[in-house]
Amino acid sequence: MKIKDKRLFELLKEYLTIYLPLQKNVSRNTCKSYREVLNLFMDFLCQHLHKSLKDVCFDDISSDSINTFLQWLRDTRNCGLSTLNHRLSVLRAFLKYAGMKEPVYNDYYLSACEVARRKAKKKLTVEHFSETSLDAILKQPDSRTKIGHRDLFFMILLYDTGARDREILDLHPRDVITDVNAPYIIIHGKGNKIRTIPIMNETVLHFKSYMKRFHSDPNDKYHLFYTVIHGEYHSMSDDNVGRFVKKYAIMARNACCEVPDRVTPHMFRHSRALHLYRNGVPLPLISEWLGHSSIETTLIYAYADTEMKKEAIEKATSKNHPIRNRERFDVSELDDDTLKKLYGLK
Secondary structure (H helix, E strand, O other): OOOHHHHHHHHHHHHHHHHHHHHHHOOOHHHHHHHHHHHHHHEEEEEEEHHOHHHHHHHOOOOHHHHHHHHHHHHOOOHHHHHHHHHHHHHHHHHHHHHHHHHHHOOOOOOHHHHOOOOOOOOOOOOOOOHHHHHHHHHHOOOOHHHHHHHHHHHHHHHHHOOOOOHHHHOHHHHHOOOOOOOOOEEOHHHHHHEEEEEHHHHHHHHHHHHHHHOOOOOOOOOEEEEEOOOOOEEEHHHHHHHHHHHHHHHHHHHOOOOOOOOOOHHHHHHHHHHHHOOOOOOOHHHHHHOOOOOOHHHHHHHHHHHHHHHHHHHOOOOOOOOHHHHHHHHOOOOOHHHHHOOOOO
């Protein structure tokens, strides 16, 4: 099989297997994420240009093809703005590396830089659910079955730790420390940063019950949450988590109208942080607990809490409430002289 642009594939391999993990020393999850994006883009080019993979070349990478790729992600895969911007950043990063290795490829990087990042008005709220909704969701898995037992414990751990779903999926049994007065979990976060998160005693009981059923040897090499395919153990995927969270949320909505129309694994993290903040936990502590590199990121929970209070006040203040009497604030009938006095102009 003759490859039309062999150098493209050589640079892709060098970038993913040498530059990112060994020279940039990025985390395994980052390497995996970049590989998935670049694979997806190559598959898209094949589909969009009606080519086989061996015929794809650098000339196929342009601002037009990247824009079309991002549009395709939005329209067919319902990707949000942050996801689109991440995909664009990955493509730019690879093309920048290619230009660094061989200056003749800089034109492709500059072309990618012409693609505008997707912008949206910054939201002062976060997607979350109430404690009542959480209770309804956690009641849905049938813990008598292995899958139901696994799913229930995963969601409990997801909420109690406020960790990202990928951080939970990367856990091994040895990362859960229960033989102390204050049990905790060791989380391997973004950028290989390690943090410890305390867990409740009830979560420890769930953990021990789960271990009896899923890990006969607590020192085995398997991930805490795994799937078995053709007799082989694999780390559970993010997609699998998304599927069962969505399923239980739909089931819970039939019993509780407070459950949002759309529930994602990340909403457990947002909800836990917001519930902690509303119960008086200081923002700096929440920031450290969540693994945020800057407290500025955590401020969104303070903004969200303010917005919720405002909405609650608006709903609690009836239309006939005296404070809503707009007539006393109507200055349309005032003459010019009175208006100037009113606004300090005279």
